[in-house]
Amino acid sequence: MVFISKILFFTSHHGFYTVILLFVFFGLLSYLTKKAWFLIPIIPLAILNGFGGQFLNAWFLNKYGIESTAIITSDVETNSTLNDMYIHDYEAIVKKQDGRYISTFFSTTTAAIYPIENAIRIPQTEVSFPVKYIPGYEKNIVILYGQSEEGKMADKYSKLAPVNSARIKYEADRTNKEFIEEYIAALENYIKYYNEEGYKSKLQELKEELKHLK
Numbered sequence: 001m002v003f004i005s006k007i008l009f010f011t012s013h014h015g016f017y018t019v020i021l022l023f024v025f026f027g028l029l030s031y032l033t034k035k036a037w038f039l040i041p042i043i044p045l046a047i048l049n050g051f052g053g054q055f056l057n058a059w060f061l062n063k064y065g066i067e068s069t070a071i072i073t074s075d076v077e078t079n080s081t082l083n084d085m086y087i088h089d090y091e092a093i094v095k096k097q098d099g100r101y102i103s104t105f106f107s108t109t110t111a112a113i114y115p116i117e118n119a120i121r122i123p124q125t126e127v128s129f130p131v132k133y134i135p136g137y138e139k140n141i142v143i144l145y146g147q148s149e150e151g152k153m154a155d156k157y158s159k160l161a162p163v164n165s166a167r168i169k170y171e172a173d174r175t176n177k178e179f180i181e182e183y184i185a186a187l188e189n190y191i192k193y194y195n196e197e198g199y200k201s202k203l204q205e206l207k208e209e210l211k212h213l214k
Contacts, residue, residue, distance in 0.1 A: 001064055002136040005061070008060055009139065013110045022045055022046055026041060054111065058112035058116055061141065062114040062142050068097070070093065070141055071125075072124070072126070073091050075088055089105070090122065092104050094141055104140070105139075114146070129150075166179070166183040187199055
């Protein structure tokens, strides 16, 4: 597992050198075997690594790693951009099983983050956040953003957004049956995850209002 983790860390953090190694390995294989078709996998593998190297690394570490914590110690904005946003270089320290810390690094484009989604979410500096790694190679980490305080708040906000949208419609027209039903449905879905008394009371109130409209 340590060997695989080292390979995934290298390929996901050093894309350019990975491409060079692919050319060297398959080029040498083609030369020794006198078979040109060994050159075919170079470009597809390079592209796959460029687009999905960090995702494979994130999946592997979440599947086989153990949980710990890390703290970002440095956040430096670079001159490079991704989707019109500046790429950041990060330095961090990772807590090992013996309680000591080891230094590591990653960037906006190389960070392994779980759950895997089409978004790059990096915790703030100086704040401890959950990670996973393979013991013996702790510098290769996957950020468990969903379990961090920031991730929990972001998840709560996303689930609360439909509630707020439905509330605005309801407050604009409290006699609209469709708006009340939408508000009720949004509250019921939210309460599945966050059983908060205030929203439960509002849900019961809306159900009573709906009965009187029928």
